[in-house]
Amino acid sequence: MSKPTDLVQGTLDLLILKTIALEPMHGWAIAQRIRRVSNNVLQVNQGALYPALHRLEQQAWIQAKWGESENNRRAKYYSLTKAGQKYLRAEETNWERLSSAIGLVLKTV
Template identity: 45%
Template sequence: MPKKTDRATVLPGTLDMLILKMLTITPMHGYGIAQHIQQLSQEAIQVEEGSLYPSLQRMQVKGWVTSEWSQSPTGRRARYYRITTAGKKHLGAEVSDFRKAVDAIHRVIQTV
């Protein structure tokens, strides 16, 4: 029996944005991206591998990231992702839309 999906993502639809943001720091491999997000969010966000890698592949198809095999600091092979110019542009739009959306939701849920 598969486990009941009790709690979904922190906020669906924001994963791409978080990943792209991490890649503006420096090119990273998937595992590193997940670690960074987890640490920066103070353990509030944990990116599942089954979400992470499909997302990276989608974004590669869309031209927001590129990737190449390389060596991780620990000497293991790893695929390093790099944000593209189009990716940066998209990230900017996503962050802007996110802020607007949050503001809009706050207006609604703060009503007395």
């Protein structure tokens, strides 16, 4: 975890959940989207992305379905489960509390 752009596990989970909350996406698109939305700051490494996806699926926060991709290939599309939506909301709240707390500390000290 040396590079600052590397993502801590919990954070990556949150980003993935948030990203696919809009629409079902396959792995490549998820990585692209996170990079694009973060203005190339957050580079998601494949070696972290896929295990994370599989773990989230195993835990049934997200579900996967094979579908047709934009280039007419079979791709694995991930979407949130009901439980995943709830989990995402809870995690978002957590994150906001945490980041504003860190922000407070950084400002005042």
